[in-house]
Amino acid sequence: MRTLHPRLGAGFNRLWAASAVSNLGDGITMVAGPLLLASITADPVLIAGGVLAQQLPWLLFALLGGAVADRFDRRRLIVLTNLGRALALTVLTVAVATGHVPVVLVYLVLFALGTGETIVDTAGGALLPLLVPPDLLPRANARLSATFTIANQFAAKPFGAWLFGLAAAAPFGLDALTFVASALLIASLPIADVSAAGAPASGRRSLRRDIAEGVRRLHGHPLLRTLAAAMGAGNIAFGAAFAVFVLYARQRLGLSDAGYGLLLTTFAIGGLIGAGVAVRVTARFGNAAVLRAGLLVEAVTHATLAWTTRPLVAGAVLILFGVQTVVWGVITSSLRQRLVPNHLLGRVGSAYALLETGGAAAGTLIGGLMARVWGLTTPFWVAAAMMGAILLVVSHRLADADRR
Structure with a gap:
């Protein structure tokens, strides 16, 4: 029982x-x-x-x-x-x-x-x-x-x-x-580790072929491909906005170095809350609805940060952003672990991580250039628009997250 x-x-x-x-x-x-x-x-x-x-x-x-x-x-x-x-x-x-x-x-x-x-x-x-x-x-x-x-x-x-x-x-x-x-x-x-289960010939294959197999599995699964693409593009937006966050905190919000550190802590507070509510929220509303809400939260976060000059408002929206980040991560990690055969899980997970990291790195470079040319709030406005566009493009495809 x-x-x-x-x-x-x-x-x-x-x-x-x-x-x-x-x-x-x-x-x-x-x-x-x-x-x-x-x-x-x-x-x-x-x-x-x-x-x-x-x-x-x-x-x-x-x-x-x-x-x-x-x-x-x-x-x-x-x-x-x-x-x-x-x-x-x-x-x-x-x-x-x-x-x-x-x-x-x-x-x-x-x-x-x-x-x-x-x-x-x-x-x-x-x-x-x-x-x-x-x-x-x-x-x-x-x-x-x-x-x-x-x-x-x-x-x-x-x-x-x-x-x-x-x-x-x-x-x-x-x-x-x-x-x-x-x-x-x-x-x-x-x-008993079963990393090679289901793939008895993997030891005789080249690493290049093994890597290609993982990339093909990620690309060939509609839901996982959608999540990876959304996360990669979303991290471009995130990287662009937060590349200049220390300057944003000082010049836009008027915070000291200590205030900047406190502002970063609000994100961690949100993450802790997200870890506590993730299972209950997804059980109540379903994966698809929560994933869509997460993309909306990201768009609202970037727009709010671009608009406000008040540290308390920025801190509040960063707590919400921290909640969404962890909840999204819990859902997507669990889906990968359920949907991918264990002998491919490392390769699929690493391909997913590469898109995340590559998106953030590209966004950091882009955001710094945008802030230099057009001002500190420009990367946040652009990030908000990007997240809105991502939500519109992938919203209907996320329905599969409830049919796992």
Whole structure:
């Protein structure tokens, strides 16, 4: 007999704990990395290069990471990758502690962390359906999203800055330990990996053919193709608008640096709320209606930010935007995990992630140029129009999200 709130199981709890630990470490390094670079150089280009070093692997290796995740034992792959990331951070910790830390070393470590992320995130998403029944996937994804928000967005940022002030090497040493702890938890998962199930010949095929198979599966599924296209185009709009967000907060809203940080926190608050309501909202209204509402919320968010000069209004709409972002992510992740055979899940997920990342990168470049030529609010108005157009184009195609 089923209970009203069935347990997700011991296996999921270990995956959840591993995610919480590594997200805390990731958030600490996300804060400490720029602080370290700022202590080495005052060149804004070199400091910005650290962000690029960690993001670039998603553009270079996302598809490859998906193919690797589908070809090898995912549990072992995550363990080895996390131990490798721990080793890279250990090298950086020693370098910082001894006072011999060139900028290029920081770049190399951040690039290594980003490369590992392309493998671990893809493989971890493909492991989840092996641990959780299909009907509980939305609940599991919502819990993982909530954990990310609490550990990475709330707890890690101030803690990482405090640790860096205490001892510059401390944040990186602690992050190395979090990767070791995460690896041990993943190694204890009570599953038999079936990453190659249904594809016995995959080991004899080239990685290029494996990647192509994942891309074809994504392109060949009407609903998943629609979601991926909507997300890719939507991230162009998002990237364009938020490329200049720090200048928007200062010049348009009149916020101080502390006020800017507080404004960013509102997005995390919305994400936490979204993780709490995602399952109930989709159960009440259905996936299709919630996905359509999400696209509308994005259009309204960008338009409101373009219009307002009041920080409270901007903060309120960003909370709503944070809710929609997490709810959308829970729905789309759960749909992929249900609709894609497990032996293809890594490749399909990585192709989806590439569209997300590529859209955001393109939008960031476009938004910066638009703001320079036509003013700070232009990217937000353009983003609002884009999201409205996306909603009109894909609205009828989202009906399939309820016929899964």
